[in-house]
Amino acid sequence: MSRSVRRAPLSRLLLVAIGLFYLLPMLSMARFAFQRVPMYLLDRDTLLTKWTFMPLVDAVRRPEFATAALLSVRLAAIAAVLTLVLLLPTLVYAHVSLPAARPVLDTIAVLPFVVPAIALVVGISGAFRPIAPWFISSDLSLVPFYVVIALPYTYRSIDNALSALDLRTLVDASRSLGAGWPRIVWQVVIPNVRGGLATAALLVATVVLGEFTVASLLLKETLPLYLAYSQGADPQGTFAIGLALMVVTAGLLGAINRASARRGGATVTGVM
Amino acid sequence: MSGRLEFREVVKCFGATVALDRFGLMLADGELISLLGPSGCGKTTALRVAAGFERPDDGAVILGGADITLIPPHRRNMGMVFQQYSLFPHLTARDNVAFGLRVRGVSAAERAARATEALARVRLTGLEDRYAHQMSGGQQQRVALARALAISPELLLLDEPLSALDAAVREELREEIRRVQREAGVATIFVTHDQSEAIGISDRICVMREGRIEQVGSPRDVYLAPANAFVARFVGSTYEWTAPGGRRLLVRPEDVTVCAPDAADALRGTVAAVLFGGVTTVVRVELPDGSQLGATVLSRDARVRVGDAVGLRVDTTRAVETAL
Numbered sequence A: 001m002s003r004s005v006r007r008a009p010l011s012r013l014l015l016v017a018i019g020l021f022y023l024l025p026m027l028s029m030a031r032f033a034f035q036r037v038p039m040y041l042l043d044r045d046t047l048l049t050k051w052t053f054m055p056l057v058d059a060v061r062r063p064e065f066a067t068a069a070l071l072s073v074r075l076a077a078i079a080a081v082l083t084l085v086l087l088l089p090t091l092v093y094a095h096v097s098l099p100a101a102r103p104v105l106d107t108i109a110v111l112p113f114v115v116p117a118i119a120l121v122v123g124i125s126g127a128f129r130p131i132a133p134w135f136i137s138s139d140l141s142l143v144p145f146y147v148v149i150a151l152p153y154t155y156r157s158i159d160n161a162l163s164a165l166d167l168r169t170l171v172d173a174s175r176s177l178g179a180g181w182p183r184i185v186w187q188v189v190i191p192n193v194r195g196g197l198a199t200a201a202l203l204v205a206t207v208v209l210g211e212f213t214v215a216s217l218l219l220k221e222t223l224p225l226y227l228a229y230s231q232g233a234d235p236q237g238t239f240a241i242g243l244a245l246m247v248v249t250a251g252l253l254g255a256i257n258r259a260s261a262r263r264g265g266a267t268v269t270g271v272m
Numbered sequence B: 001m002s003g004r005l006e007f008r009e010v011v012k013c014f015g016a017t018v019a020l021d022r023f024g025l026m027l028a029d030g031e032l033i034s035l036l037g038p039s040g041c042g043k044t045t046a047l048r049v050a051a052g053f054e055r056p057d058d059g060a061v062i063l064g065g066a067d068i069t070l071i072p073p074h075r076r077n078m079g080m081v082f083q084q085y086s087l088f089p090h091l092t093a094r095d096n097v098a099f100g101l102r103v104r105g106v107s108a109a110e111r112a113a114r115a116t117e118a119l120a121r122v123r124l125t126g127l128e129d130r131y132a133h134q135m136s137g138g139q140q141q142r143v144a145l146a147r148a149l150a151i152s153p154e155l156l157l158l159d160e161p162l163s164a165l166d167a168a169v170r171e172e173l174r175e176e177i178r179r180v181q182r183e184a185g186v187a188t189i190f191v192t193h194d195q196s197e198a199i200g201i202s203d204r205i206c207v208m209r210e211g212r213i214e215q216v217g218s219p220r221d222v223y224l225a226p227a228n229a230f231v232a233r234f235v236g237s238t239y240e241w242t243a244p245g246g247r248r249l250l251v252r253p254e255d256v257t258v259c260a261p262d263a264a265d266a267l268r269g270t271v272a273a274v275l276f277g278g279v280t281t282v283v284r285v286e287l288p289d290g291s292q293l294g295a296t297v298l299s300r301d302a303r304v305r306v307g308d309a310v311g312l313r314v315d316t317t318r319a320v321e322t323a324l
Helices: A002-034 A054-061 A063-097 A099-114 A117-131 A133-137 A139-163 A167-176 A181-192 A194-210 A213-217 A223-233 A235-262 B043-051 B093-103 B108-121 B137-150 B167-184 B195-201 B219-224 B229-234
Strands: B005-014 B017-027 B032-036 B058-063 B078-081 B155-159 B188-192 B204-209 B212-217 B239-242 B248-251 B256-259 B267-277 B280-286 B292-298 B309-314
Touching: A002 A054, A002 A235, A054 A063, A054 A235, A063 A099, A063 A139, A063 A167, A063 A181, A063 A194, A063 A223, A099 A139, A117 A133, A117 A139, A117 A213, A133 A139, A139 A194, A139 A213, A167 A181, A167 B078, A167 B137, A181 A194, A194 A223, A194 A235, A213 A223, A223 A235, B005 B043, B017 B043, B017 B058, B017 B212, B032 B043, B032 B195, B043 B078, B043 B155, B043 B188, B078 B137, B093 B108, B093 B137, B108 B137, B137 B155, B137 B167, B155 B167, B167 B195, B188 B195, B195 B219, B204 B219, B204 B229, B212 B219, B212 B229, B229 B248, B239 B292, B256 B292, B267 B292, B280 B309, B292 B309
Parallel strands: B032 B188, B032 B204, B078 B155, B155 B188
Antiparallel strands: B005 B017, B005 B058, B204 B212, B239 B248, B256 B309, B267 B280, B267 B309, B280 B292
16 A cells, blocks of 8 residues: 555656657657747747748648658558458468467567668569569569568567467357358457557558668658658758658557457557 | 267377277267266367367268268357357357357348347346456356357257356356257257266266267266276266175265164274265265275264264175276
8 A cells, every 4th residue: 555655656757757758859849840930049938939830731732742652651551451461361370270380480570670671672672683673663562571571560469469369269169150261250350359450550551651771772752761851951841741640640549549449359559 | 770960980189199089979869968078088079070170080970861070160050169258259249149140141130139039048138238258257158058059050069168167157057058958959969077067967978088988878877887997986986995705896975874883794994084065974984904985974964073983884786896
């Protein structure tokens, strides 16, 4: 009793400290991006003056931004779908029929951590350029890289969601009731791991919106590349877009979390 | 005789372990048969072979005259209740029960009506809209039973459905299963390792050991006329006793009566323990040769104390001879 009373203010203090650690840089970013005040005047006195969304509006109106953003969104969607299509059946099969394979899969899933993106690009483009040059020149060639780079995160979130279920019993019950595999995956597995799947998809999107090395080496004009290159020409607009992206991602995460919590399912972290 | 289900010389191995060794058993229409035995005796494997989850290495499974050995589980039309809670977490009780009907293409209105009716049969009216996490273990297993019966299965398979429940609920649900099974008139296999459960629910009991059948018979037969020492030991309690003449016998405590220590042709011994069990009490008596015999007495008549000298009379007509 006395212990928890003493600990409560301490943990609250810690929470505030962590909050400030994240919030202060974002606040500085926001002031730089959304205030029409020269940088050397950004101090306490000007905290509430001349706020405007115009830098963001101007920045997103540039045709180059629209092209890059659309490409990234398209790549994120395709990579997310490909991730789910590859991982979900594999993991369901491993959980139900081949539990002995799971440690092996666990290890494979973290391999992208130890293979540098540059090695991946050099190896794969070296292998494909002579036999399928169209693959490397297509924008879609980025998709497999994104799927692989995001694998350590996406694998974990789907694996956690599946582990929270007694999958073998649920599958046996479905089969005894007459359901074949497609129906089991669609009507039994997916509704119960929605949270984990949403997390995985979101993590892929995050990777796509932040990945620089591969896109740069393959000379694709994705959003991160656009942001990096436009920093010199329009620093204010670039910061505005960066901040807006963060807010949108956080909002999306929160929305998914709340939606799955309301349905009594797993949350976006994938571990109930 | 033609049965509903027949295991014909079924063999199933897992690596070097023989789970079922020429297992042969026939189920009649509407019959409830228990597979009883210690863990690892093959009873769950037999059930999973019937369900189609395991494919036999040899032999055949015949249902209503047709060979179903190679038919996958989802084409077998068998209702199954599992030891683990197996309700779909994202569905309400009603939708769980309706799942099998949905698979069969029954219209939404009809399956809602049939699911509600199936839930009423297991006395769960009013809980149709609850999710699994809002129900007790006993209620979840009732829903699972309703779900298994809603598809009008040709065979009902129960894999230790009571073992996760506490004692009071277990007894109540056992009677409920029996009642519902009788009403549905569906042939049923009930797997359990609990002999009292098997005795309480079955038309016939099949006692198994190491993939083989030791005895098949009515609960009465299996209890009162065990085929061998294994069955006698596994079903009910027995005491091992060397009769005059050197025969080793397994004797049930209800075949032993306590009398005065000086009674004519009674065995003499000392009370080693008095085990109160509600209606009856078992008096455990140590004999001069160091072996022990138990005697069942009505608790209200049990007046002996540990250390008392008593006499025992043994009725050996139902005793089973055992090897040394």
